[in-house]
Amino acid sequence: MNNRVLVIGVDALDKDVVGSLGLRLGRISGLRSSGVDLPLRSVFPPDSCPAWASVFLGVSPAQHGIINFLNFADATGGYKPGMHVQDSMFQGRTFWDIAAAAGKRCHVLLPLNIAPGWPTNGRMVSRGGDPSRITSHLEEGDRFSTPLDSKALLGIGSGFIARKDLPRAIRGFEDQLEAETTLGCETFARSDWDLGFIYMSGLDGLQHMFWADHDPGHPDHKPDGPYKNVVEEGYEAVDHAVGRLIDAAGEGVTVILLADHGHGPRPWRLFQVNELLRQNGLLTVKKGARKPAIGAATLKKMIFTTVRRFGTTPALMKLSKRFPVWKKLLAPSSSIDWDQTIAYVSDLSTVKSYSYGGVRMHRPGKSEEQIEANIAEVIKVLKGALGEDGQPLFRSVLRREDYYAGPQLDKFPEILVQLPDWCGLGWETGKGLWGEGAIHLVQPGSHRFETPVCYVSNPKVIEERDGPVELMDIAPSVLSLLDVDFDPAMFDGKAFVKSYATSSTD
Ligand SMILES: [Zn+2]
Structure with missing residues (x-):
């Protein structure tokens, strides 16, 4: 039996917001109720760069070192050490590299921290670098059926947005999500893969900008402000995108919907x-x-x-x-x-x-x-x-x-x-x-440690355990689902699934 796994990573998809929107998020709520809702916590500190590094490598920030605490006592001006992220920190050691080495075919789309990326035995599309750009590594003869919209995929970038430019930020979010979903759907609709990964980044920025408009408990909340529905509509757009990706992948695929951290007030x-x-x-x-x-x-x-x-x-x-x-x-x-x-x-x-x-x-x-x-x-x-x-x-x-x-x-x-x-x-x-x-x-929104989403579509594969699931557990779990042999000592994390071979016999 050949099991296939699709990991959908959504930056800052918060489980409390998902819960509060209930059936307005038909696909995500459906995935939660028919699958398993795992109590995931982020890494400390709950920031996207260390968090996704831990997802890809299965190790904690104390191993990969991609964190950024200030040290005010460093009088040499190095009080802000910065995060140096290079492909060499990842290449050959990510969960998809290990799966590919075991002969699994992998499509990897837009993984954070990674640019320009490296070829895998499927599609690898990266976003980032300096200057930030989209880089595609395709196998010979492979072509995109819809040309990539690089401008939309890159999004509106970092930096603070003036209040007057907020409508532009909302459009940027929508265009980016559409371009990401189009790329994901055409890729995962193919039947030539065992492991698919896509990362969608825009929901985090939307919440950073519009959290006060969304949250009645925030001191700057205006109940009838023009932006009061932006965050909720962003979640609905993500719900629609997740549904399209799951439909494109089709039957018989184990889906893991995953966030790196939750979102709440600054x-x-x-x-x-x-x-x-x-x-x-x-x-x-x-x-x-x-x-x-x-x-x-x-x-x-x-x-x-x-x-x-x-x-x-x-x-x-x-x-x-x-x-x-x-x-x-x-x-x-x-x-x-x-x-x-x-x-x-x-x-x-x-x-x-x-x-x-x-x-x-x-x-x-x-x-x-x-x-x-x-x-x-x-x-x-x-x-x-x-x-x-x-x-x-x-x-x-x-x-x-x-x-x-x-x-x-x-x-x-x-x-x-x-x-x-x-x-x-x-x-x-x-x-x-x-x-x-x-x-x-x-920037009224900020990351939360305890509330990232982790829903797995197939309850039969889950191994009961006490305590929270960690981001470091994702890599060994994905490999177990694919029935790839690996040395557990490679990871700080521990698989939260049974191997598919075991779970499909009962
Ligand atoms: Zn953020």
């Missing part, structure tokens, strides 16, 4: 973690440190009010990368007395606010025993932090070892934390424990 308040550390004697501010004429919060608000009006053009974004003056202005390193500091906050950006991040130990001159004792002390302080309702504020305070093991674990801060969705990690000192966010003004 925090609009900040909890000043460095101030908490300062109040507990774990961080010291330089005596006589020159107070900036203008507070970081005010500066951020000014920047984002401007961006909201004018957007960020690609040229402006490029310039700000080469001359990150305003990022430097926002970084707190200059005001900290590092010799007298034990721990300090670390997150993913000086500009955006996140409800997840970490606290890093300042290690120079300290023994491992000292650092261990310090970690225990900081965890106690964080766990003792209370919200305004008198309840513990942090949703989780864990050591990095509680998440992952691997050679790149020290890219993570020692302590990893999560706050409620509405609350971000702030790093300002001297102005109390609470502050206001600013980024939600231009």
